[in-house]
Amino acid sequence: MVMDIIAGSYDLLLEYLTNPWIRGYLGLSLIGFIFISAMAAVWLERKISADIQFRIGPCRVGPIGIFQLIADAIKLFTKEDIVPRKADSVMFRSAPIFLMVSVFLMLVAIPIGAVVINGVAYPLVVTDMDISILYVEAVSSISIIGVFMVAYSSNNKYALLGAFRNFARMVGYEIPLGISIIAVAITTGSLNIIEIVENQTIWNVILQPIGFFVFFVALMGDLGRLPFDQTEAEQEVVAGWLTEYCGMRFGLGFFAEYIHMILGSFLVVLLFLGGWNLPGLGLLTSIPVIGFIIPTLVFLGKSAIVLAFIILLRWAVPRFRIDQVVNLGWKRIIPLSIVNLIWAIALGLFLGA
Amino acid sequence: MPEIIDTSSIINSYVPVAIFLIVGVVMPPITMLIVKFLSPRSKSKQKFTTYESGSDPTGDARIQFNVEYYIYAIAFVLFDVEILFLYPWATVYRGHGITSIATTAILAFIVIMVIGFIYEWKKGALQWSTK
Numbered sequence: 439m440v441m442d443i444i445a446g447s448y449d450l451l452l453e454y455l456t457n458p459w460i461r462g463y464l465g466l467s468l469i470g471f472i473f474i475s476a477m478a479a480v481w482l483e484r485k486i487s488a489d490i491q492f493r494i495g496p497c498r499v500g501p502i503g504i505f506q507l508i509a510d511a512i513k514l515f516t517k518e519d520i521v522p523r524k525a526d527s528v529m530f531r532s533a534p535i536f537l538m539v540s541v542f543l544m545l546v547a548i549p550i551g552a553v554v555i556n557g558v559a560y561p562l563v564v565t566d567m568d569i570s571i572l573y574v575e576a577v578s579s580i581s582i583i584g585v586f587m588v589a590y591s592s593n594n595k596y597a598l599l600g601a602f603r604n605f606a607r608m609v610g611y612e613i614p615l616g617i618s619i620i621a622v623a624i625t626t627g628s629l630n631i632i633e634i635v636e637n638q639t640i641w642n643v644i645l646q647p648i649g650f651f652v653f654f655v656a657l658m659g660d661l662g663r664l665p666f667d668q669t670e671a672e673q674e675v676v677a678g679w680l681t682e683y684c685g686m687r688f689g690l691g692f693f694a695e696y697i698h699m700i701l702g703s704f705l706v707v708l709l710f711l712g713g714w715n716l717p718g719l720g721l722l723t724s725i726p727v728i729g730f731i732i733p734t735l736v737f738l739g740k741s742a743i744v745l746a747f748i749i750l751l752r753w754a755v756p757r758f759r760i761d762q763v764v765n766l767g768w769k770r771i772i773p774l775s776i777v778n779l780i781w782a783i784a785l786g787l788f789l790g791a
Numbered sequence: 792m793p794e795i796i797d798t799s800s801i802i803n804s805y806v807p808v809a810i811f812l813i814v815g816v817v818m819p820p821i822t823m824l825i826v827k828f829l830s831p832r833s834k835s836k837q838k839f840t841t842y843e844s845g846s847d848p849t850g851d852a853r854i855q856f857n858v859e860y861y862i863y864a865i866a867f868v869l870f871d872v873e874i875l876f877l878y879p880w881a882t883v884y885r886g887h888g889i890t891s892i893a894t895t896a897i898l899a900f901i902v903i904m905v906i907g908f909i910y911e912w913k914k915g916a917l918q919w920s921t922k
Contacts, residue, residue: 458803458804458806458807459806459810461806461807462806462807462809462810462811463810465807465810465811466810466811466814469814515825515826515829515830516826516829516830516831517826517830518830518831518832518833519823519826519827519830520838520839521839522839522840522841522842523839523840523841524840524841524848525841531820531823534819534823535815535816535819535820538815538818538819539812539815539816540815541815542811542812542814542815542818543808543811543812543815545811546807546808546811547808564807564811565804565805565806565807565808566804567804567805568801568804569878572878590853592841592852593841593851593852593853594841594842594843594852595843595852596842596843597852598852598853598854602856602857602860605860605864606860606863606919609863609864609866609867610863610867612867612871613867613870613871613874616871616874616875617874617877620874620877620878620881623878623881623882624881624884627882627885627886628882629878629881629882676842676844681842682841682842685826685830686822686823686825686826687823690819690822760919761919764863764917764919765917765919768863768866768912768917769912769917772870772908773908776901776904776905776908779877779901780901783894783897783898786884786885787885787890787894
């Protein structure tokens, strides 16, 4: 009797959860999750940076400064919003929309883990698209429109210089990013991120090490993280494209960048590091309650490691000059990505035969 | 007979995208509205000038793009369109009885792409001038 009720309610739940509208509204909670993880990432970055430089880092607000970002958010909310007189007011005010739309739309198709029920993994994703990786790549480049709107409307020389550099970098690194994604699609036989994860019996990082390297470098270029942060090189162009932004408007741009970085590390894990799977974990996830949380924890743990590596890289590699960046992208990374593409085609034929 | 694809499930998978799009468009203005209520406000002439390291701003910032950006942009568009053709191919080229022809075709395509790339490189279009 009790089992019947449980089974019935389970079916009802499943029916509700396949309704796209309910999925969409429930998925909005992901926005909260991603903002909190962006805060955690900022805190992590500050702490790691401080450790590397033999400083303490944030330590006043809460234990080991864990609430520092909440204090920062309150500060940003209570700061005056200044629009420079010479700025294009409409464009200046609407640019953050493009930045936020870009990351929110990426959020829709990127799974953040999985729940294993009776040995079947249900990915925690808002919508299950056939072409989600292509979609993610497409919407992630909306942010460049936002960046240019910010810079052009500011009517500030530093901002425009930053945006110019951003253009030069983006055009060079979008192509190898796309080609290495195609290589992944070849060996896994799908453009759906979930199927890419499920088909990775051997992690793609082992199958295509060159592809992983190319994807990671191109992603760093895309995200504008050091050594590719010419867009906002503090020592050269003040704050780059965000120079004229202050208060919460700056906060929005800043958060959009950090969320982009987190989603980027999610993508690295999903495409190359086996997503929420870990060898030898199959036995453990068949236990009911553990299967609910372990895959997601594995996924988030892997992402945190990738994120920490990105942060460490910031202090390990000096910033490139813009001509070095462009030459590296066009003359090294793109040929390397084509080599990897050929390798992936051969591998795909070998594996799929 | 071709396989019939249920388009409603494809359309359904984009409903959350629409919801997130609306939230993304609405969220920044609402945030700025909250800031408007919370933040102080004061008028000062100097405050609204463009930032130029403290000195008075000179001239307009909206300069012309350097011409080499256009060359890179054209090269980018060409390559982006080319790799766009690879996406659908990547998922279907094996296991549908077209493996050998699909592989040969795409290899020819990649060779043409690489020849174009080498031509561009040798022409000096990928050389960032540092003058």
